[in-house]
Amino acid sequence: MRILHFSDVHLPFPEGALRDPAVLHPKRLLALVNFRLRRSNKYAQAQQKLDGLCDFLRREPVDWILYTGDTMNLGLEKEYMEDAEPIARVLAMARKGALAVPGNHDLYARASLRHYRRHFAPRFPKSDDPAAAVGAKGSPGGFPSIRYMGEEAVAIGLDSAVPRFPFWDSSGRLDSAELEALGRLLDSPEVARRKWIFVMTHYPFLDTDYLHGLRHTAPFWELMEGRKNVVLLHGHNHRIYLKQGPGGVPVFCAGSLSKRGAESFWLFEPFAGSLNARRGVWRNARFSLDPVGDP
Ligand SMILES: [Fe+2]
Ligand SMILES: [Fe+2]
Numbered sequence: 001m002r003i004l005h006f007s008d009v010h011l012p013f014p015e016g017a018l019r020d021p022a023v024l025h026p027k028r029l030l031a032l033v034n035f036r037l038r039r040s041n042k043y044a045q046a047q048q049k050l051d052g053l054c055d056f057l058r059r060e061p062v063d064w065i066l067y068t069g070d071t072m073n074l075g076l077e078k079e080y081m082e083d084a085e086p087i088a089r090v091l092a093m094a095r096k097g098a099l100a101v102p103g104n105h106d107l108y109a110r111a112s113l114r115h116y117r118r119h120f121a122p123r124f125p126k127s128d129d130p131a132a133a134v135g136a137k138g139s140p141g142g143f144p145s146i147r148y149m150g151e152e153a154v155a156i157g158l159d160s161a162v163p164r165f166p167f168w169d170s171s172g173r174l175d176s177a178e179l180e181a182l183g184r185l186l187d188s189p190e191v192a193r194r195k196w197i198f199v200m201t202h203y204p205f206l207d208t209d210y211l212h213g214l215r216h217t218a219p220f221w222e223l224m225e226g227r228k229n230v231v232l233l234h235g236h237n238h239r240i241y242l243k244q245g246p247g248g249v250p251v252f253c254a255g256s257l258s259k260r261g262a263e264s265f266w267l268f269e270p271f272a273g274s275l276n277a278r279r280g281v282w283r284n285a286r287f288s289l290d291p292v293g294d295p
Pocket of ligand 2 (some may be wrong): 104
């Protein structure tokens with residue numbers, strides 16, 4: 001079984017996206033200045049990197065694809081209209097199925113929720129158990145989502161992105177109702193019996209900085225206590241790494257698929273009781289697997 005995890009594509013603005021009056025939202029104006037000054041160059045080839053991922057998937061097919069969000073930049077309607085399709089095409093290349101969660105750039109302001117529901121949710125793979133979703137406040141709904149990956153593994157998606165007005169606050173949050181629903185899922189025999197339980201969200205589980213990190217993590221870590229079969233996946237930090245959380249739970253950040261000079265993804269292959277994790281790297285204008293194979 002092969003599982004690919006990627007994140008943070010940040011596709012360039014589609015033609016005409018910035019003519020939207022919504023760009024005058026103060027948070028977006030400041031972000032746009034920041035983007036023009038610091039970021040746009042680094043992600044200018046994002047579509048080529050996404051094409052490169054498709055090329056990799058044709059050469060090295062995988063069974064499941066997990067995506068942890070940040071498809072766009074400012075959550076403008078044109079971005080929703082144009083950006084869902086290229087991501088959906090990649091997700092559809094998994095032989096058996098895929099699961100996606102939104103990033104903070106996909107739920108940038110209040111109106112983003114409406115756009116996400118309209119343009120993204122219908123194109124992204126549906127949960128295997130829609131009844132498990134609690135539709136938390138401020139969320140586009142549909143979370144936690146779940147994908148049963150054969151008899152041995154399962155992926156559960158949480159929405160930690162929160163549309164916030166102040167530009168200085170880019171923190172995420174795990175919602176209480178969503179965490180309770182996660183607890184019910186983890187305790188259900190159908191999930192608990194599996195050897196590998198991947199829990200994924202956009203925000204880093206271990207970064208709790210008040211203004212930029214993930215809030216309300218204490219009940220999450222309580223839920224994780226004593227669960228030996230959990231693997232945590234996230235994006236948001238645009239550098240790939242593996243860390244250990246409380247109790248030794250592995251926490252993988254996929255980095256950014258498209259950041260120039262740091263393009264990355266993870267490829268997981270559970271085998272004989274252990275999880276083989278390899279990095280995807282961009283070399284000579286194509287993705288390949290890091291030959292070292294050591295996370
Ligand atoms: Fe990002
Ligand atoms: Fe992010």
